[in-house]
């Protein structure tokens with residue numbers, strides 16, 4: 182990784198991914214095919230893109246039980262403990278419906294209702310992600326969603342990963358379909374003979390999944406378009422090069438388009454990290470992916486001051502931010518834009534990916550400027566409650582009718598005045 186001096190106004194942002202023209206056209210065609218042909222399209226497209234001849238779409242209870250038996254007790258215990266932490270964190274996000282009244286008898290309130298049905302996309306193309314099952318399903322469960330449907334592509338050799346099925350079972354999902362990509366998104370959005378449509382689709386995926394989600398938005402709700410993983414480390418001379426390099430590589434191994442950035446006030450640290458990254462890259466099983474990501478999107482900046490480093494991070498608005506400085510709490514107070522903030526050397530990013538409890542589905546590509554991690558609110562909606570007493574109505578009716586006429590809406594005004602007689 183090359184070391185650059187951080188200049189004022191430097192932009193660390195990458196362009197928002199919208200896919201190539203061919204990818205967008207392919208996704209449109211897949212969506213249309215599933216809408217027109219239903220299950221038959223899902224079988225055909227799974228054969229074409231995943232190389233798998235499916236016998237049925239729905240995963241059976243027997244397959245889930247076999248998956249549970251295929252996993253070691255140790256792995257099952259780890260998934261259960263992570264699930265417990267994630268559940269407990271998200272339950273703290275729950276809000277209650279509320280009602281307030283005043284002396285005139287006006288009652289106003291907000292009623293919170295869980296969504297009826299949600300589809301969770303779990304990626305499965307190049308790696309299996311049981312952790313993503315927990316991160317998407319458990320907030321929906323905490324919110325009270327009754328029907329949670331999971332879709333994930335089958336691997337060529339062995340169907341769905343046992344760890345993914347075990348995580349689904351631990352999280353309490355029973356409706357699971359072996360289908361991925363844009364075709365799975367289409368099935369969730371429009372329904373087929375086997376898969377009943379849902380109200381919202383959540384979960385990360387590759388460019389085909391992202392483009393399909395963008396395309397079906399409006400027919401159903403979606404959570405966000407999560408792009409390739411990102412990590413930014415803001416460090417001073419107290420950080421240890423070996424550890425910072427390992428954290429940068431932890432996200433680089435996800436995707437050739439993952440982005441790993443170090444912003445530091447210490448040139449010595451910058452040089453140490455650059456050397457360590459090179460050394461550690463050679464030891465990684467996914468070296469090829471991580472190397473491509475580091476070469477394209479890996480950057481190290483040396484800042485003149487901590488303030489300069491902080492403003493560069495705010496400009497970047499990274500998905501994950503690690504702060505490894507003398508006083509991380511104080512630095513965190515000045516961070517305005519980041520999906521998840523990890524404080525101190527013991528809060529390495531994978532602590533959050535797997536275990537601590539906060540969600541790992543986070544805004545990427547600078548969208549942390551205006552959006553939040555996946556959370557319980559994503560699975561609930563709010564209805565406003567309004568009840569006026571006669572006294573409150575009479576005290577305000579003239580103003581309301583006048584406001585309606587200001588907008589030229591006579592029928593609105595009359596609906597008020599008809600009650601004053």
Ligand SMILES: NC(=O)c1ccc[n+]([C@@H]2O[C@H](COP(=O)([O-])OP(=O)(O)OC[C@H]3O[C@@H](n4cnc5c(N)ncnc54)[C@H](O)[C@@H]3O)[C@@H](O)[C@H]2O)c1
Nearest residue numbers: 230304305306307334361362385386387389407435541542
């Ligand atoms: N943000 C997060 O929380 C998070 C978590 C886990 C994974 N991820 C990301 O999710 C992504 C997973 O991608 P993936 O590819 O491994 O799995 P995926 O399940 O998203 O995509 C696999 C599917 O893509 C479709 N596909 C592949 N090539 C195609 C083509 N040429 N035309 C049409 N469809 C095609 C196939 O249907 C296949 O089933 C990675 O970028 C990873 O970094 C993000």
Ligand SMILES: N[C@H](CO)Cc1c[nH]c[nH+]1
Nearest residue numbers: 310312313410411534541
């Ligand atoms: N870091 C990813 C989100 O950006 C999530 C993940 C899943 N497994 C490992 N990591």
Ligand SMILES: [Zn+2]
Nearest residue numbers: 431432435534
């Ligand atoms: Zn990760």
